[in-house]
Amino acid sequence: MRNDVHFGREVKGILLGCKRYWGIIAAGLVCAMLSAALTVIGPHLIARITGYIEQGLVAGEIDLGGVTRVAFVLIAVYALGGLATYFQQFAMSTAANYLGREMRGELMKKINRLPLCYFDRHNFGDTLSRITNDVDSVAQSLNVSIGNIVNAAAMLVGCLVMMFFTQWVMAFTAIGTTLLGSLLSVILMKCSQRYFNRRQESLAHVNAHVEEYYAGQSVVRLYNAEESARELFDGGNENLRKNTLKAEFMGGLMMPIMTLTGNLGYVAVCIVGAALAFGGAVGFDAIVAFMLYIRLFTSPLGQLANGFSGMQSAVAANRRVREFMEEEELSDESHKKEKLQSVKGDVTFSHVRFGYEEGKTVIGDFSAEIKAGQKVAIVGPTGAGKTTLVGLLMRFYEPNSGRIEVDGVPISSMKREDVHDLFGMVLQDTWLFEGTVRENLTYGKQVSDEKLIEILSLCGLGHFVKTLPQGLDTVLDDNVSISAGQKQLFTIARAMAEDAPMLILDEATSSVDTRTELKIRRAMDELTVGRTSFVIAHRLSTVQGSDVILFLKDGDVKETGTHEELLRKGGLYAELYKSQFARA
Numbered sequence: 001m002r003n004d005v006h007f008g009r010e011v012k013g014i015l016l017g018c019k020r021y022w023g024i025i026a027a028g029l030v031c032a033m034l035s036a037a038l039t040v041i042g043p044h045l046i047a048r049i050t051g052y053i054e055q056g057l058v059a060g061e062i063d064l065g066g067v068t069r070v071a072f073v074l075i076a077v078y079a080l081g082g083l084a085t086y087f088q089q090f091a092m093s094t095a096a097n098y099l100g101r102e103m104r105g106e107l108m109k110k111i112n113r114l115p116l117c118y119f120d121r122h123n124f125g126d127t128l129s130r131i132t133n134d135v136d137s138v139a140q141s142l143n144v145s146i147g148n149i150v151n152a153a154a155m156l157v158g159c160l161v162m163m164f165f166t167q168w169v170m171a172f173t174a175i176g177t178t179l180l181g182s183l184l185s186v187i188l189m190k191c192s193q194r195y196f197n198r199r200q201e202s203l204a205h206v207n208a209h210v211e212e213y214y215a216g217q218s219v220v221r222l223y224n225a226e227e228s229a230r231e232l233f234d235g236g237n238e239n240l241r242k243n244t245l246k247a248e249f250m251g252g253l254m255m256p257i258m259t260l261t262g263n264l265g266y267v268a269v270c271i272v273g274a275a276l277a278f279g280g281a282v283g284f285d286a287i288v289a290f291m292l293y294i295r296l297f298t299s300p301l302g303q304l305a306n307g308f309s310g311m312q313s314a315v316a317a318n319r320r321v322r323e324f325m326e327e328e329e330l331s332d333e334s335h336k337k338e339k340l341q342s343v344k345g346d347v348t349f350s351h352v353r354f355g356y357e358e359g360k361t362v363i364g365d366f367s368a369e370i371k372a373g374q375k376v377a378i379v380g381p382t383g384a385g386k387t388t389l390v391g392l393l394m395r396f397y398e399p400n401s402g403r404i405e406v407d408g409v410p411i412s413s414m415k416r417e418d419v420h421d422l423f424g425m426v427l428q429d430t431w432l433f434e435g436t437v438r439e440n441l442t443y444g445k446q447v448s449d450e451k452l453i454e455i456l457s458l459c460g461l462g463h464f465v466k467t468l469p470q471g472l473d474t475v476l477d478d479n480v481s482i483s484a485g486q487k488q489l490f491t492i493a494r495a496m497a498e499d500a501p502m503l504i505l506d507e508a509t510s511s512v513d514t515r516t517e518l519k520i521r522r523a524m525d526e527l528t529v530g531r532t533s534f535v536i537a538h539r540l541s542t543v544q545g546s547d548v549i550l551f552l553k554d555g556d557v558k559e560t561g562t563h564e565e566l567l568r569k570g571g572l573y574a575e576l577y578k579s580q581f582a583r584a
């Protein structure tokens with residue numbers, strides 16, 4: 001019920017959100033009203049025909065001309081009504097589709113403006129659901145609910161007017177029985193809502209279980225846990241059956257009750273009509289008209305109820321979309337003018353302090369001076385803050401204090417995109433998207449095929465790509481199986497193809513065999529001649545040849561020097577090296 005509090009505000013928000021489509025929406029709503037008005041006129045005309053027949057029975061001769069005239073008008077009215085309904089649906093669904101597209105576009109743009117810490121705090125499924133399901137729900141409610149509400153309201157008013165215009169006693173009779181039926185169905189709806197909610201919950205439960213079970217299939221088999229997993233599933237499955245049955249039983253009562261009250265309405269109108277006709281107050285035509293009005297009068301009530309419940313889910317969905325749109329964004333940097341024209345590659349960290357959350361420092365007081373062209377290795381235990389450090393260098397996150405400079409220019413005075421352009425990076429988490437090999441490597445940049453093939457063979461992927469059915473044009477999707485190591489090789493090739501002035505490799509070769517690693521290292525050495533590069537690795541053999549090694553622990557540099565110097569020093573690095581060497 002919390003949603004109801006802001007119902008009006010949220011609906012206003014939805015309507016303001018589609019400001020650009022107001023014209024087309026207004027046209028749709030006019031059509032909705034027109035279609036309602038035309039539908040309501042129908043019974044009146046039919047009653048006119050009945051009137052002709054009644055008179056004909058009395059006079060012994062039917063005015064066929066009059067009947068034909070009215071019949072033609074009736075056909076025209078219904079045809080126009082159909083046309084108006086069609087245009088209503090067309091206009092509303094056009095507006096809804098445009099709105100959906102616009103909202104999805106806005107949400108996607110918003111993702112690019114969010115700071116990375118947003119993604120640390122929110123789960124992917126939830127955000128995905130906002131962009132797809134919630135937007136869809138808002139658009140659909142615009143499409144269906146608003147049109148239906150307007151159409152039903154117009155029909156209701158039209159029916160009332162026409163009924164009172166025809167005969168007020170019968171009008172009250174019809175309204176009375178209909179309201180009684182509606183009251184019953186509202187009570188029933190309230191009672192059954194609980195069961196429908198429970199059914200949705202059990203359904204979600206079963207879905208979640210299937211998803212989890214599917215994803216963790218290998219673990220389930222590894223631990224022979226099929227039996228217990230199935231037992232768990234069976235419980236949820238049985239629950240779903242029970243709740244669905246209850247919901248459908250309650251829901252199933254609705255139709256008979258509605259039909260029954262509708263039919264009782266006929267009986268009431270017939271009896272009252274007969275009594276009135278006996279006194280000469282009404283003719284058969286009025287009774288026939290009322291039979292039809294009762295039908296027309298009950299349908300918009302149901303339509304209104306549906307429309308409002310549709311609006312309710314749209315309001316809930318819109319709130320979720322709005323929440324996302326109101327998330328704090330990255331600061332605007334359009335005023336920043338600093339840009340490095342030719343990059344030398346000096347990188348300075350001075351007294352950098354950083355923590356992801358307040359009060360929890362990850363990098364304590366980090367200072368380092370890296371000369372252009374140096375190969376820098378960052379080593380240290382798991383959780384020391386190595387990835388965090390390069391994240392700061394890339395401006396994925398902003399330091400709490402201290403500064404980072406490239407060629408003497410603080411990176412905070414440059415635009416984020418310009419900082420990203422300075423570095424080619426292989427992230428610790430490999431990521432390939434569904435696209436061709438070429439798209440995955442070039443990311444929209446212009447690189448010739450020869451160059452790509454050369455890079456691929458340098459990375460040890462030449463043979464693999466050659467065996468793919470369409471070579472560079474093969475789409476990397478679920479049909480192409482890629483090993484964890486091959487994924488890493490692809491991301492290295494991507495960084496090579498980017499050809500940026502500096503390079504960051506975060507555990508880039510951790511899943512690759514040592515021989516391939518050696519090959520890549522050679523290729524890298526060639527590639528990084530004269531370029532500043534940062535290499536993070538647990539496997540110390542990877543970083544032996546570096547110009548300088550920073551040993552990081554608890555967010556501070558504990559030791560600096562070359563491999564030989566650090567070994568001679570016999571400190572933390574030497575210890576780590578010895579332990580790895582001993583294992584080998």
Ligand SMILES: Nc1ncnc2c1ncn2[C@@H]1O[C@H](COP(=O)(O)OP(=O)(O)OP(=O)(O)O)[C@@H](O)[C@H]1O
Binds near residue numbers: 120357362
């Ligand atoms: N997105 C994040 N939000 C909050 N805390 C984080 C986040 N990423 C890392 N941390 C924390 O920061 C600390 C340093 O993490 P970081 O990823 O930099 O370590 P690392 O040295 O790269 O470790 P590894 O060798 O395992 O890759 C860890 O204690 C980790 O829990």
Ligand SMILES: [Mg+2]
Binds near residue numbers: 386387388428506
């Ligand atoms: Mg890391």
